[in-house]
Amino acid sequence: MITVENLVKEFGTKRAVNGVSFTVQKGEVLGFLGPNGAGKSTTMRMLTGYMPPTSGKVSIGGREVTEDPIAAKKLVGYLPESAPSYSDMTVRGFLSFCAELRGLSGSARNDAIQRVAGLCFLENVLHQSVDTLSKGYKHRTCLAQALIHDPEVLVLDEPTDGLDPNQKHEVRQLIKRMGQTKAIIFSTHILEEVEACCSRAIIIDRGVVVANGTPEQLKLRARNAGSVTLRLTGAAAEAVRGKLSGLSLAGEVSLGADGSVVTARILPRDKNVGLELGRAIGDLALTERWKVEELHTEEGRLDDVFRAITTADTKKS
Amino acid sequence: MSESFRNIWTVTKRELSGLFASPVAYVFLVIFLLLLGFLTFSLGGFFERGQASLSESFFYWHPWVYLLLVPAVGMRLWAEERRQNTLELLLTMPIAPWHAIVGKFLASWLFLVLALVLTFPIVITVGRLGSPDYGSIISGYIGSALLAGSFLAVTELTSAMTRNQIISLIMALVVCFGLILCGFEPVTNLIQDTLGDTFVSLLRSLSTWYHFDAFKRGVVDFRDLLYFGSVTGFCLFTTSVVLRGVRGA
Ligand SMILES: Nc1ncnc2c1ncn2[C@@H]1O[C@H](COP(=O)(O)OP(=O)(O)OP(=O)(O)O)[C@@H](O)[C@H]1O
């Protein structure tokens, strides 16, 4: 549904987005990560037709945003970063205005307002003026606007920003649920969110895509990902080392002994073995009749990965 | 086409409801009517003139009243969208930017026309006092509405240039003042000697004052219509260019 090819945006001499390409299919939720100033919002502004790209192509549902902006925009619901809304209107008036711009009128419009008010928990404030709402409610009002025409594509710039923990949870559930039938791209600084609702994630840094994959694949890029910790009794440390080093999947093995308890850390020979190494070690322990107290494969943490591939920025500047 | 029309009307409706939701609109109407009334009856010497005509007592003041009030009506049009970041929302809706530009213009212009229509008691008054030339009154009203529209378009343009309403107000005021002065007789007489006739007549042809003058006298000339049409059209078009820049082109 969303195809981005070699997108570039320059502000003066500065390249805020530098050759970004990716696609999002129907049924996919893409998490868009990156440090502050990486170019996430700028990319989204180009996706939604607000900013013209310096070069590159964006097409939404087969329609190029720069060639046929109105057709492309019809397919998209967009929550901008600052979650703006008209402060001189009531929530209902605002949603009604957005619905009409989306071509909904009469009972279709009223039904749409009821539906998104339900989804975003706005029923109790529909008649309240937007400028008297709390920050979280303003945010939800703008989110409701993005959903009003039940779009096929959703572009959400930090959709859970400023929400309380309950609402964060609700919005994640909502994104996950809608992701089954829509193409969704959302940016966030909360990495648990990526694991909770993304089918794929992209990390961008200084305008360049530095990682693209499922959360599981990304986690494997952590330095300690895939390493196995084994704690056991009933065997001598050196014997254990010998057996472990003999495994074909194992790389470096480090050992520690504390009394009769032996603790081993086994790094995989290469990152792609996943859980296989753990299983092989389990089998080995069974045949050797080791008394295993702990056996556990390090999954890798997304924020380690995030920090590892993006810290260069803070160090450099 | 009908879709364009519907989009424009949606924007117009929103702007109008926003306008009337605040007391500002009513305050504006009252000030407009009081100011015009005061100028017409005291400074304009409506009764002293003893003529059943509105051109020198009533319409004479319109450019000045609009100069003060139209920038105040139009200053928020885009400045406020920019300040609240709603510009990003509005321009990612499936509408063309010119729909929004025209929709906003139309709303404020309808409001100004409403204010103008509310001056009808003065027409009734001259009708009672004598037998006025209704043709010139109608043409005066048409000219006045066009004049208000051109000032409004200038204001819409200056409003797109800044996030600050007050700056947009001041810029609009300066431009509109210039548009009046370059055809205002006391000024043109003053510079005629030094700058020469051709320059002054060129300057005058750019002036709203000069083109409004014919309407006051009951003449609806194609060239004057063209003038107001092109000032308005030019400013609205330039607004779209400015907005493209604001979007980071
Ligand atoms: N209109 C603009 N004019 C000039 N520079 C801009 C403009 N908009 C963004 N930038 C620059 O482009 C870079 C990317 O900004 P962007 O807002 O896309 O970052 P982001 O990834 O969304 O960051 P954050 O996590 O803080 O939201 C920044 O360095 C910013 O200063």
Ligand SMILES: [Mg+2]
């Ligand atoms: Mg951002």
